[in-house]
Amino acid sequence: MPPLPPIPRLGRRTLLLYGLGIAIILFSLGNIIWSTIHLNRIGSNSWSAANSKAQFISEGSFSNSLRHSAIEAVNIVQFVAYGGMFPENHDNENANAIIDDRIDSKSKDARQEESLNHTVESGSIIPFELSVNHLKLITHAPGKPPTPPLPPHASSSVPSEDFLPVVRPNEVTFRWRHRPRVGSPAADAARVKAYRIVARRFVGCENCGSKGDGDGVLWDSDKVVLIDNEHDNDLPTSIRWPAETALDIGHMIEWRITLWDMADQPSTSSWTKFAVGPEKEDDWKGEWIVHAIDMATFHFDRKGDACEKWYMRHPLPLFRGLLPYQSLQSFLHDDDPLVSALLVVSGLGSFRATFDGVPLSPSGPVDPPFTDYSQRVSYRGFDVTNFLVGDDNVGSHVVGITVGSGWWDHRPVTGMAKPELLANGPLTVIAQLYLTTASGKVHITMPTKGSTATWQVSRGHTKESDLFTGEMIDLSTLTEMEGWDTSSKWSIAETELSPSQNHWSLPVSYITNITQRERREKLSVMANA
16 A cells, blocks of 8 residues: 655644634634624614603604614713713713813813803803904813922912913903704704803802803803894804903902893803903002122123023022901901902913912923013913912912023023023012902002012022923932922011022123114124124
8 A cells, every 4th residue: 555645744834824823813703793793782772762752853764763773872982981881760961061171171160160150051152162352261281290399388279271361451352162952853953043142250269259141251241132023143253352341450350141041042151251350550559679699700791701600590589479367357357358369470481380388380381471572571460369268278378489490591502593692680589469349349469579578589409491402300309498488488588698598689780782673683683793
């Protein structure tokens, strides 16, 4: 019997290809089985939710299947956003309420405020993303880093928001977006029939003023009809504050808008707020202040060793201001209590502000944004009402300002770079606090002034700050100076100047011998060279 031919051996590459093919087939089958089971479960939830409101869906119609598909898609989105599906006893009305909250991104406090100030309305058009001068109130910034450890004597209060819009008193423009409510008739949500804007003075504390619709109202547009038998106008893209109603600098104002759909059913937004800040130089009672040594080492004629002078201005300074308890009480009375407090701050090159040891701007880019500092310098406004009202906040208060070099006091460089074309100088800050009482009267306190006991300056923990190489922090000094921006660590200023850290002395006013006109002429000559 002839021998059988040898069985051919499979190569290693062939075995790997077979194994890979089998794995792909098994994975595909498992995915199909899991998807079928999972989608059937979603479909059952969608079906029970859809059948609970027969007035929205006609049984047996083609639109019925389309609406079921839409609700199923919404449920999938809710599963991703909330980590769970709607219970079977949820109806479309409750689902729409959850969807509205998700899209509007309302905080818990905002939803509670809305429920207290107006009834639930079921209009087909929902207003959201209210803004003033293209600036939107941001309660919680996305990607906000964790709150840093606070000193033991820091305040237990926290800022009301991460970003407060601040506008000039003569330029206030309202804008918003709107969308149809889920499940509403298309004809009702086709256009906005009318709108109404209500703006009132902001009251940031309890038991110091009513928040009813008729109390503290500064402007009410009333119902402005766009579409009726006599009118057929498009909704304007923005609404300006009426010129005949003056705004006071230092006030914080909250506003909301109501939109009527084509069925004349209203929907009202939640309240949002903005602040009115200083506009002209005369509006600032404070002045730019600087460390006395920094002012002395800055050469306006640019003579001498620039690098040596730059290192003499390090470590970077810290600024702090005191609001004594007696000074605060002199502005306030039982029949005219504090209702809001606005702190405005700016610093060059960059700054971070704290109130009683608590950071006021824990997220976002470096303040202020880069501009031609010889033409314009931006400032930030912070609502610090929470730090000044309540039984837990009785006593003196401290504002702290940490500064960085930024584009203002940058490292001296040579070569092709020409940083001298930018306006520069020693690190400097400016600030003042607006206190508004229930009667609407505004008091300005804590203005930055040179050689006054209200403000102090010292070398701090930041050894070097650079936009490109980062910051160098002295951790031992940071630990030693912990709580420097709280009233418990406030001390009388030293009369002698010292470059030492944690040596608090009086600041001096920032001075310059270069006018804006001279700088423009110098830049023009250099540009044409």
